[in-house]
Amino acid sequence: MPVLTTPNETAMPDDAPLDNITSDQAPATLSRFQLVLRRTFRPLGAKIGFVGLVLIILFAIFGPYVSPWSYADVDNTAFMQGPSAAHWLGTTQGGRDIFAMSVEGLRKSLMIGFSVAIIQTFLAAIIGASAAYFGGAVSKVILWIIDLMLVIPSFLMIAIITQKAGNAKGSIPLFILLLAAFGWMLSARVVRAMTSSVASLDYVQAARFMSVPSRAVIFRHIIPNISSYLIVDFTLGLAAAVLAETSLSFFGFGVQAPQTSLGTMISEGSRMATTFPWVFLAPAVLLVLTLLFVNFLGDAVRDALDPSSNAGGQA
Numbered sequence: 001m002p003v004l005t006t007p008n009e010t011a012m013p014d015d016a017p018l019d020n021i022t023s024d025q026a027p028a029t030l031s032r033f034q035l036v037l038r039r040t041f042r043p044l045g046a047k048i049g050f051v052g053l054v055l056i057i058l059f060a061i062f063g064p065y066v067s068p069w070s071y072a073d074v075d076n077t078a079f080m081q082g083p084s085a086a087h088w089l090g091t092t093q094g095g096r097d098i099f100a101m102s103v104e105g106l107r108k109s110l111m112i113g114f115s116v117a118i119i120q121t122f123l124a125a126i127i128g129a130s131a132a133y134f135g136g137a138v139s140k141v142i143l144w145i146i147d148l149m150l151v152i153p154s155f156l157m158i159a160i161i162t163q164k165a166g167n168a169k170g171s172i173p174l175f176i177l178l179l180a181a182f183g184w185m186l187s188a189r190v191v192r193a194m195t196s197s198v199a200s201l202d203y204v205q206a207a208r209f210m211s212v213p214s215r216a217v218i219f220r221h222i223i224p225n226i227s228s229y230l231i232v233d234f235t236l237g238l239a240a241a242v243l244a245e246t247s248l249s250f251f252g253f254g255v256q257a258p259q260t261s262l263g264t265m266i267s268e269g270s271r272m273a274t275t276f277p278w279v280f281l282a283p284a285v286l287l288v289l290t291l292l293f294v295n296f297l298g299d300a301v302r303d304a305l306d307p308s309s310n311a312g313g314q315a
Contacts, residue, residue: 036228039304049296056290060110063103071104071260073097080276090278092268101260102282106290108261109242112176116241119180121187121234128191129222133199133214139192146185154182159253175254179244187233191226198225228305235298239291246287262287 030038040046064070069087074095078084081091089098131142158178198204199222207217223230242262248254249263250270257264262283269280 036304040300043300043303045296046300049293049298049300052289052293053297056106056286056293057110060103060106063106064100067097067100067103069097069100071096071100072258073100080279082276082278089282090276092279093272098265098278098282101265102262102286105260105262105265105283106286108172108255108259109245109263109287110290112172112179112245112255112261113238113242115176116179116183116245117234117237119176120184120237120241121230123180123184124187124191124233125223125226125230126218127184128188129195129218129226131188131192132195133204133218133222135199142188142192146188149182149185152182155248157182158248159251162253172255172259175245175248179241179248183237183241183244187237190229190233194226194229195222198222232298232302232305235294235301239294239298242287242290242294 041050067088069075075087075091075097076095078087078091079095080093081087083090087097087099089102091097092101127142127146131139158175161178162175204217204221207221245254245261246263246266249261250267252267255261255264265283266280266287269276269283273280
C-alpha cells in the first residue's frame with residue numbers, strides 16, 4: 001500500500017541511509033555533566049534548595065552593606081528594643097543591632113561550614129584512596145587510625161582543646177581545623193571501599209608498571225572515579241559542619257565574643273525566647289533555612305548521581 005503524505009511532507013524510504021538524517025532530526029547527545037545537571041534540577045526541591053542557598057549566600061555577602069549598623073556597634077539609647085525603623089530586627093541586651101549580628105553570624109557559620117566541608121572531603125578522599133591503592137600494611141594502619149578516632153568523643157575533645165588553647169580560644173582557624181580533624185573518618189571508610197575495585201582495574205595497574213608516581217595515579221585515575229560520591233559528601237558535610245559549629249558555639253566552645261555566629265546568637269536568645277523573641281527568632285530562622293536548602297540540594301545531587309534512583313526522573 002502506498003504511503004500517504006501531505007503536500008509539505010515527503011516519505012522517507014525504509015532503506016534510506018542514516019547519513020541523510022539532518023541534525024534537527026537526530027537525537028541530541030548529552031554529556032555526563034549535562035545529564036547529571038538535568039536530573040539534579042528536575043525535582044522541585046532541588047530548585048528551591050538552589051535558589052534559597054544562593055539567596056542565603058548573597059544575603060551573607062551583601063548584608064553588611066545594607067545595614068546602617070555594624071555588628072560591633074552599640075546603641076546606648078536602645079537596649080533590648082523590638083524591631084523598629086532604626087533597628088529592623090531589634091537590639092540585644094547590650095544594645096547591638098540584631099540584623100547586623102545575624103548577617104555577621106551567618107557569614108561566620110557559612111565560612112566555617114564551607115571550610116570544614118572542603119577540608120574533610122579532601123582528607124577523606126586522599127586517605128581513603130591511599131588505603132585502597134597501597135593496601136597491605138598501609139591499609140591496616142589507616143583503618144586502625146580511623147577506628148581509633150571513631151571511638152574518641154569529638155565533642156569533648158574539641159571542648160577541651162578550645163579551652164586549653166588560652167589566647168587562641170574562639171579562634172576561627174583553630175575551630176575549623178578541629179571540626180575537620182574529627183569529621184573525615186566515616187567518609188574515608190566509604191572512599192576506601194569504593195576505590196578498592198578501581199585500584200585493581202587494568203589502566204591503574206598499567207600506570208603502576210609504567211612507574212607513574214603513586215600521587216599521580218591517585219589524583220588522576222582513582223579519585224575522579226569517585227567524584228560523584230565526593231560531591232554528595234561535600235554537600236551533606238556542609239550541613240553537618242554548620243550544625244556542629246552552631247551546637248558547639250551554643251555551649252560556649254566555638255566562636256567566642258566579640259565575634260559572633262548563629263550558634264552564639266541562639267545561645268544568647270534562648271534564655272529570653274519567650275520574653276524577647278526577636279533576639280532568638282532571627283538567627284534560628286536563618287539556621288533552619290540554611291540547613292533546609294543545603295539538604296534539599298544535597299538530596300537532589302545524590303539522587304542525580306545514583307543510577308539506581310528514579311527521584312531525578314528519566315534522562
